[in-house]
Amino acid sequence: MQTAEAAALRIRRVRLIDGLSDEVVEDAVLESDDAGRVTYAGPAAGAPPARPGVPEIDGEGGTLLPGLFDCHTHLGMPSDRSIVDVALMSDPVLTTLDTVDRLERTLLSGVTSVRDLGALPAGYREAVARGRVAGPRIQTAIAVIGHTGGHADTTLPSGRALDLDSCVVADGVTEARVAVRELLRAGADVIKICTSGGISSAHDDPDDEDLLAEEIRAVVDEARRHGGRTVASHAQGRAGILSALRGGVRSIEHGFGIDDEGCDLLGERGAFLVPTLSAVFQPLDPAATTPWRYQKKLRWNAIAKENIARAIERKVQIAVGTDAGITPHGENPFELWCLVELGMSPMDAIRAATATSARLLGVDDRLGVLRPGRLADVVLCAADPLSDIRALSDPTRITLVAQQGVVRASRLGDPTAGGLNAERQHA
Numbered sequence: 001m002q003t004a005e006a007a008a009l010r011i012r013r014v015r016l017i018d019g020l021s022d023e024v025v026e027d028a029v030l031e032s033d034d035a036g037r038v039t040y041a042g043p044a045a046g047a048p049p050a051r052p053g054v055p056e057i058d059g060e061g062g063t064l065l066p067g068l069f070d071c072h073t074h075l076g077m078p079s080d081r082s083i084v085d086v087a088l089m090s091d092p093v094l095t096t097l098d099t100v101d102r103l104e105r106t107l108l109s110g111v112t113s114v115r116d117l118g119a120l121p122a123g124y125r126e127a128v129a130r131g132r133v134a135g136p137r138i139q140t141a142i143a144v145i146g147h148t149g150g151h152a153d154t155t156l157p158s159g160r161a162l163d164l165d166s167c168v169v170a171d172g173v174t175e176a177r178v179a180v181r182e183l184l185r186a187g188a189d190v191i192k193i194c195t196s197g198g199i200s201s202a203h204d205d206p207d208d209e210d211l212l213a214e215e216i217r218a219v220v221d222e223a224r225r226h227g228g229r230t231v232a233s234h235a236q237g238r239a240g241i242l243s244a245l246r247g248g249v250r251s252i253e254h255g256f257g258i259d260d261e262g263c264d265l266l267g268e269r270g271a272f273l274v275p276t277l278s279a280v281f282q283p284l285d286p287a288a289t290t291p292w293r294y295q296k297k298l299r300w301n302a303i304a305k306e307n308i309a310r311a312i313e314r315k316v317q318i319a320v321g322t323d324a325g326i327t328p329h330g331e332n333p334f335e336l337w338c339l340v341e342l343g344m345s346p347m348d349a350i351r352a353a354t355a356t357s358a359r360l361l362g363v364d365d366r367l368g369v370l371r372p373g374r375l376a377d378v379v380l381c382a383a384d385p386l387s388d389i390r391a392l393s394d395p396t397r398i399t400l401v402a403q404q405g406v407v408r409a410s411r412l413g414d415p416t417a418g419g420l421n422a423e424r425q426h427a
Contacts, residue, residue, distance in 0.1 A: 067112025072321025103135030122187025196240025
């Protein structure tokens, strides 16, 4: 998860939340060196003198946080069109340009790192890393693996199959291993599988199981054998959650049916829950979907709120993911409000979106925390998110976004601001 640029930077007159500590530094300074690494983050009274030639930004009393993570996105998918419309009616050139736009909007929302779990080719990761397009740092699964008739099977109720590169059907251990190898060959950083059915798939239900136990173990083993890569599992119902955890996956995606046994297994295995609550709290519109999907969503939204609230109470490891593509792009920090709504403290929600998510993605040695030696990926909010967590999801209150010391967007009127124009998001 690299970017092409780095810069020295000094930000003063901010309230600092570092991503680890419970303490908030009310009058703080953050500095990064020429490599974009934090050299100081703490009280202004103890800050070193400003270095000549280093851009200095007045944070205007805003709250400075580590750049946020979204560990479950679908940046290759629009959130305002159906998968059928995209597959059959989209021009591939326009699709590429639309994806670039979604990358930019995600970055402008304060999300500086993502894990994309289906529909984003590895080329976008490389384009961001080389500075060809603006966007968050990317880990991508490229596609999702499931069995015939399961959540990754794109055969429509009519019997017609959509030929989508984002979905791979694998039946049996050998096909599961081959599917992993093909995705790794295509540049996947992480492998995503389905161990339960889903709300948006026509042929199954979240209570149904998807890949078999031996197929899950084969996928986990194949990923481990190639660079120690991890496996994320779409697992909505209880049975799929338990089978995924027993098979050795790193994270449970959605986890709507999680119970105490699932929470215990998360702790025993050191795994993470990524509850994608933005999809749960998204308003229901029966006119905008099929009756079967509406009924499933209505039922499972209620189940999810109850069970995820219990998981929060149990203090399992929760990383932040939005299911953007199903939910709107560019509104990613809304997920933190959802977590708070179900009982998480605002500070814990911020830690979930920073330090905990960085641990899930294996980048906690350089991202997720604003302390010396870490990369200066930062987001500045004009309000105090500890008193109003919803402020983070208001794009007009995100006044600065930087990656490795390079300012990507600013509303502060600072001449050092480069890259994107924050106002572009509202054009």
